[in-house]
Amino acid sequence: MTYCLRLLLMVLLTIPLAVTATCNRKREVAPDRPSLTPNVGMHDVHFHSTALNREISYRVLMPAKAPGAKLPVVYLLHGGGGGSFRDWSNYSDVAHFAELGLVLVMPEADKSYYKLRRAPARLLRRLRCA
Secondary structure (H helix, E strand, O other): OOHHHHHHHHHHHHHHHHHHHHHHOOOOOOOOOOOOOOOEEEEEEEEEEOOOOEEEEEEEEEEOOOOOOOOOEEEOOOOOOOOOOOHHHHHOOOHHHHHOOOEEEEEOOOOOOOOOOOOOHHHHHHHHHO
16 A cells, blocks of 8 residues: 555544544533623523423623613524524623613524424414414
8 A cells, every 4th residue: 555545544534533522522611701881780591491391591681770661672692603692791892782771682592593493293283273
């Protein structure tokens, strides 16, 4: 066997090992360092969704001095591919918009692209009856 052929064979055999090792590695969670201002309150909410059958998290930023006031709500969706509901507050200055009187809600979608993989049967029954 020639040197080039052996080298090619060795590379082709190591690629599956590298891919397997990468796929099995747990995704590192970035530190949570929200960029807030003194006039903005932050709340992280976690609950079990019966409809989605999984734990759901979301982050809310709102003006600190507006408890109980009716304010407009803006939903900020993170991108797919490993993003998190914390990304908007960690990597941008969205807290500035909360200071202006907006409630910012950032839901976690994991890698779902904000859609159901398969609609639950009872939801489909409701949609047919409606």
